[in-house]
Amino acid sequence: MRKEVPFIISLIFAAFRFALEAFDGPYNYTLVSGDKLLNAMSWAMTFMSCGALFLGVLNLFRIHGNNIRRRRPHWQLSVYLLVVLVFQSLLGLFTHHTHPAYAWSYQGIYVPIDSTMFSLLAFYIASAAYRAFRVRNSDAAVMLAAAFFLMMGNVPIGELIWGPNGPLGGFTGIKDWILRVPNAAGNRAINLGIFLGIMATQSRILLGIERRHLGQE
Amino acid sequence: MKFLERFDQINPQIIYLIMAVFLIFPVLKPIGLPLSINQQLTRPVYDWIESLNPGDIVIFDAAYGGGSSSELEPQLKAWFTHCMMRGVKVVGLAQWESGSQLAYNALKSLSQELEAQGISAEYGIDWVMPGYKAGGGPTWRSMQDDFWTACGNVDVEGNHFSELPLLQNLRQWTPQTVKGIICFSAGSPGIPTFTQYFPDHNLYVGDVAVQVAGTSNLLRSGQVKGIIPGLRGAAEYEKLIERPGLGVKLMDAQSMGHLIIIILVVLGNIGYRLKLRNTRKRA
Amino acid sequence: MSTNPQTWVAALCTLAVYSYLYKENIFFRIAEHTMIALAVAHSLVTGWHNTFIPYIETHVKTKGWWWFWIFFAFGVLYYARFLPARYAWITRYPVSISVGWALGYYFSLFPRQYAVQIADSVRDLGQFENILFFLMFVLSMMYFFLTVGGNSKTFQQISKVGRWILMINFGAAFGNTVSGRISLFLGRLSFLLSDWLGISL
Numbered sequence: 001m002r003k004e005v006p007f008i009i010s011l012i013f014a015a016f017r018f019a020l021e022a023f024d025g026p027y028n029y030t031l032v033s034g035d036k037l038l039n040a041m042s043w044a045m046t047f048m049s050c051g052a053l054f055l056g057v058l059n060l061f062r063i064h065g066n067n068i069r070r071r072r073p074h075w076q077l078s079v080y081l082l083v084v085l086v087f088q089s090l091l092g093l094f095t096h097h098t099h100p101a102y103a104w105s106y107q108g109i110y111v112p113i114d115s116t117m118f119s120l121l122a123f124y125i126a127s128a129a130y131r132a133f134r135v136r137n138s139d140a141a142v143m144l145a146a147a148f149f150l151m152m153g154n155v156p157i158g159e160l161i162w163g164p165n166g167p168l169g170g171f172t173g174i175k176d177w178i179l180r181v182p183n184a185a186g187n188r189a190i191n192l193g194i195f196l197g198i199m200a201t202q203s204r205i206l207l208g209i210e211r212r213h214l215g216q217e
Numbered sequence: 218m219k220f221l222e223r224f225d226q227i228n229p230q231i232i233y234l235i236m237a238v239f240l241i242f243p244v245l246k247p248i249g250l251p252l253s254i255n256q257q258l259t260r261p262v263y264d265w266i267e268s269l270n271p272g273d274i275v276i277f278d279a280a281y282g283g284g285s286s287s288e289l290e291p292q293l294k295a296w297f298t299h300c301m302m303r304g305v306k307v308v309g310l311a312q313w314e315s316g317s318q319l320a321y322n323a324l325k326s327l328s329q330e331l332e333a334q335g336i337s338a339e340y341g342i343d344w345v346m347p348g349y350k351a352g353g354g355p356t357w358r359s360m361q362d363d364f365w366t367a368c369g370n371v372d373v374e375g376n377h378f379s380e381l382p383l384l385q386n387l388r389q390w391t392p393q394t395v396k397g398i399i400c401f402s403a404g405s406p407g408i409p410t411f412t413q414y415f416p417d418h419n420l421y422v423g424d425v426a427v428q429v430a431g432t433s434n435l436l437r438s439g440q441v442k443g444i445i446p447g448l449r450g451a452a453e454y455e456k457l458i459e460r461p462g463l464g465v466k467l468m469d470a471q472s473m474g475h476l477i478i479i480i481l482v483v484l485g486n487i488g489y490r491l492k493l494r495n496t497r498k499r500a
Numbered sequence: 501m502s503t504n505p506q507t508w509v510a511a512l513c514t515l516a517v518y519s520y521l522y523k524e525n526i527f528f529r530i531a532e533h534t535m536i537a538l539a540v541a542h543s544l545v546t547g548w549h550n551t552f553i554p555y556i557e558t559h560v561k562t563k564g565w566w567w568f569w570i571f572f573a574f575g576v577l578y579y580a581r582f583l584p585a586r587y588a589w590i591t592r593y594p595v596s597i598s599v600g601w602a603l604g605y606y607f608s609l610f611p612r613q614y615a616v617q618i619a620d621s622v623r624d625l626g627q628f629e630n631i632l633f634f635l636m637f638v639l640s641m642m643y644f645f646l647t648v649g650g651n652s653k654t655f656q657q658i659s660k661v662g663r664w665i666l667m668i669n670f671g672a673a674f675g676n677t678v679s680g681r682i683s684l685f686l687g688r689l690s691f692l693l694s695d696w697l698g699i700s701l
Contacts, residue, residue, distance in 0.1 A: 002589045006596035013597055017604025033563050035366065039359035043367070043559060044571045045601055046352030048594065050552040051575020056540045058582060077533045084537035092545030097318065098374050102545070107322060108506035109513055110538040113531050114283030114315070115688055116517035122474070122685035123233045123521055125678055130232060130481035134489045142664045143671040144482070150675025151479060154426070154449055156250030157472035164253045176257050178672055179433040181633050186669030187434040188617055189640030189662075195614045202606040205599065213599055214592045233521045240682070244689055244701060287687020288680060314546040315539075351551040355605075369554025412613045426680030430673040437633070438620035440613065447676070448683035466701055467686045474682035 003214050014206065017041075060085060146183075149174045226488070232481065239477055243469040250469055252452055258429075258436070259453040261443030262399070262421045263299070269396050271304030274387060277423075278400040278411075279309060279316030285403035285425045290323050291451035291464040292423040293401050297324055297344070299458045301336050306383055307344040308395075310368075312357075312406040317349035320401075321373050341381045348373035353406060358414040361390045392418050397442075399423055408432065412440045423450070501698050511696040514688055640665045 019026045020038045029037045064078035072078075092102050135141050152158030153175025162170040169176070204210035254260055269275070277296070281289045300307050309324065311317035324346065328338035337343055347368045350356055360367040364387050370378045378384045387394055398415060401423035402408050411420045412435060419442050424432050426447030435441040445454055448471065451464035502508065513534075516527035559565045574597055580590035621637050624630050642655070643662035693699045 002592070006592040009593065010596040010600035010603065013600030014603035014607070017601050018608050019604075021604065021608035033565075035563075036359070036362055038355075039362055039367070040565070042352060042355035042359050043555065044568055045598070046356050046551060047555050047559070047568045048571040048575040048597065049351060050547065050555065051572040052578035052594070053544055053547045053552060055578055057544055058579065060536070060540055062582065074529065077529055080530070081533040081537045084534055085541055088538055088541035089544055092541060093548055096375060096549055097542070097545045098321075103318070103322070104506060106318060106538065106542060108509045109534060110542065111283040111286070111315075111319065112510040112513045112688075112691070113517055113535040114539075115286060115684065116514045117535070118284030119287070119681070119684035119688045120517065120520065122681040123236055125681045126236050126474075126478050126481060127229045127232045129478050129674075129678070130227065130485045131229075133482045133485065135486055139663060139667050143667040143674070146668040146671025147675040147678075148479065148671075150672050151475045151678055154447075154675065154679045155472040155475045156252050156468050157476060159251050159253055163251070172253060172255070175675075176255070178668060179430065180257065180437060181629060182636050182665050182668040183430050183672040184434045184437045185633050185636035186640045186666045187431055188438075188621065188637055189644065190666070190669070191431075191434065191617065192614060192641070193644050195611070198606065198610070202603055206603060206607070213595055215589065230522065236685075240686065240689060241693075244686065244693060245699065284684070288683045314543055314550075317546065317550075318542075349546055349550050351547055366558055369551065369558050371550070371554045373550075375549065409613065412616075413609060416612070416616075426676040426683065427673070429676045430669065434617070438617045440616060447679050448686070449679065463690060463701075467683070467690065470686050470689075471679065471682055474686075475678060478678055 003211060006214055007208055007211065010205070057085065057089060146178055149178060227481075227484075236474070236477060239473055240470050243473045244467065247466050247469040250472060252449075252456060252465065252468055254453050254457060255446070255450070258444040258446050259450050259457070262296070262423075262445055263454065263457045265397055265419070265421060265443060266296070266299050266303055266305060269303060269305050272306065273396045274306045274308060274383075274394060275300065276308045276310060276390070276395050276398050277320075278398065278402075278407075279311040279320035280313050280407040281319070281401055281403035281425070282313055282315035283319065286319050286323075288425050288448050288451070289401045289403060289423055290319065291448060291462060292445045292454060293320060294323060294327050295451055295454040295458060295460070295462065295464065296399065296423065296445070297327060298331065298336075298460060299454070301328070301331050301338045301343060302458065304337070305396075308383070308387060309344065309346040309348065310357075310360075311349040312353075312410060313403075314349045316401070316403075317346070317373060321346045321348060341376075342383055345381050345383045346373045347371075347378075354410045354414050357410055361415070364388055364390050397421060402428065404428070408435065408441070416440075421445075502696050507695050511692060514692060636665050640669075 020029075020041065021027065027036075027038060031037055031040055033040075061082065064082055066072075067075045067078040068082075088102070088105060091099070095102055097103070097106070133140075133144060133147075135144055149171060152161070152171040153173075158171035164170045164172045168174055201210065205213070266275075277293070279289075279293070297307060299305075309320055311320060324344065325340070328340065328344065331338040340346075350360075350368055356367055365378050365384070368378070372378070372381065395418070397419040398411055399421040400408055400411055403425045408420075408422055411418065420440065421443045422432055422435075422441050423445045424447065426449070429444060429446045432441060432444055436444055445451065448464055448467060452461075452468050453464075455462045455464050502511075513531055516531040519525055520528040555568070560568050574594045577590050577594045581588050583590070621634055625634060639658060639662035641662070643659045643666060645655075645659070690701055694701045
């Protein structure tokens with residue numbers, strides 16, 4: 001029963017939403033307040049997620065609390081993390097996220113670290129391109145050629161070498177054509193594959209074959 | 218030959234150093250290489266704002282975080298400046314919590330600069346930032362029927378919508394009340410929210426370069442009407458509105474970065490081929 | 501050079517992260533832990549002020565939708581995962597509601613955007629570029645046909661062309677990725693040079 005009841009709840013909500021989305025009558029059904037039932041349900045689902053607002057914080061407490069209790073390597077950093085977490089959360093909850101004190105650390109610490117973390121990828125992609133981009137077969141050669149035209153078409157130096165007024169529209173013209181035709185065709189094929197994959201998974205959930213989201217017994 | 222073979226295995230730290238050093242020079246001393254406007258991607262976005270009348274409302278979605286702000290903020294700033302220059306009213310939403318704060322801070326300081334230059338960009342009248350709203354696609358769809366309620370009636374600062382003059386004209390989000398949407402997108406949630414729940418609206422995308430290959434598919438199918446592609450797109454937009462900014466200045470460095478990577482790939486392949494040939498000879 | 505303490509902190513954070521390029525070190529680890537703490541706190545704070553409080557005002561108090569608290573209570577059940585194993589299964593209730601709600605979406609609205617793309621693939625086949633696109637699309641799809649005609653030599657040759665088209669797609673994605681990643685670095689570089697060191701760019 002611990003899995004059957006949740007599964008039945010899933011089915012009820014699935015059927016309910018399907019009806020709300022797919023048929024005109026339920027879609028346009030309005031409550032006394034003048035709001036659509038569909039919208040009211042969407043907001044209710046959002047409000048449900050508000051019940052779990054502290055989930056991330058508690059999860060961090062669990063993981064880093066364990067680190068501290070078991071004196072794992074770098075447990076001092078876990079203490080530091082929890083102190084920062086509690087301080088920033090309380091500051092934000094009791095003031096507002098636009099309060100200068102809160103915004104100071106967000107803008108001055110979080111944003112630069114986040115940006116810099118991603119910008120590390122500029123170095124890794126250079127290194128990875130150099131180490132992994134070897135022309136071992138025809139597939140790799142085609143990929144490399146496409147990447148070359150895209151890269152040259154993306155930067156002014158490419159325009160300087162073979163400008164948009166040159167034959168075939170230069171690097172920019174070729175880049176645009178690649179994006180518009182073969183790239184879009186390949187991308188669409190992959191997208192449709194993903195779509196079919198998602199529908200297959202959803203069908204398994206609907207039929208009760210896939211129940212891993214309900215956890216272990 | 219031995220020397221060339223060594224290109225097969227350059228220490229990663231040396232590659233990092235080359236990248237860093239060679240990118241600093243063009244940032245400090247750009248020479249201003251030519252930059253054309255992409256008619257297929259960037260131009261339609263510019264033409265969209267040009268086609269609007271003063272007082273028309275457009276909505277942008279800041280679906281990005283700090284990790285992609287270097288690419289998308291120059292785009293947002295150029296596009297926002299264009300809107301303010303044309304008298305187009307801007308309403309800012311965000312599917313990402315971080316995007317809400319970043320876009321608001323960026324536009325707050327930009328609007329002060331614009332005001333100082335005599336371009337009207339007053340908060341509440343010319344632009345408003347309701348910001349991040351949780352609930353994903355269904356909540357966003359519900360904004361079409363009742364924008365105020367779906368947004369919880371408050372903007373990022375906690376101001377009630379009734380105190381913001383611009384929002385008095387935006388009770389419902391329809392193609393008649395909002396003359397187009399632009400999603401500054403760095404990933405998910407992002408573009409699919411609009412292709413799914415806003416199929417009747419004109420959608421434009423301020424895209425991180427990484428996603429442009431994927432979004433081109435949507436451009437072809439007409440689900441997206443125009444794309445500002447990465448930092449280059451920002452530079453093109455700055456050029457279109459004749460206000461060259463950071464995007465334009467960094468384009469020479471972009472050229473240098475691309476050249477380094479192309480050279481590294483070529484060197485790596487030379488080293489690889491020579492090593493392969495010598496190994497076969499020895500065998 | 502900047503005299504703003506916030507700019508200094510931001511610059512030091514930037515350098516701490518870049519120090520990882522040399523090797524993992526304590527400065528990077530501190531930056532990493534700070535980022536996680538601030539990100540989670542921000543998610544909580546914005547959810548609280550932008551959604552939770554306004555929803556209580558707009559829906560619960562103004563409209564009198566007290567039934568919203570029932571959904572809220574289901575949301576609270578998510579915390580059951582922190583309880584001992586014999587109670588942790590309670591968390592299945594909010595999960596099943598969310599999954600069911602999403603399931604309804606997948607079988608109603610979700611296929612729409614793909615239907616648009618399929619229809620577009622056969623649009624205006626009088627034009628050469630559209631024919632070419634259609635052929636490339638079909639060839640790419642054929643690469644994914646794993647069950648039908650897999651052993652035929654002709655089929656394998658055709659699917660090889662499909663694979664090349666997919667390779668062009670990956671190459672294009674790579675080319676654009678290079679552009680994007682360099683932009684991110686340039687963003688940080690211009691911050692360090694201009695905002696922090698005060699060099700005019």
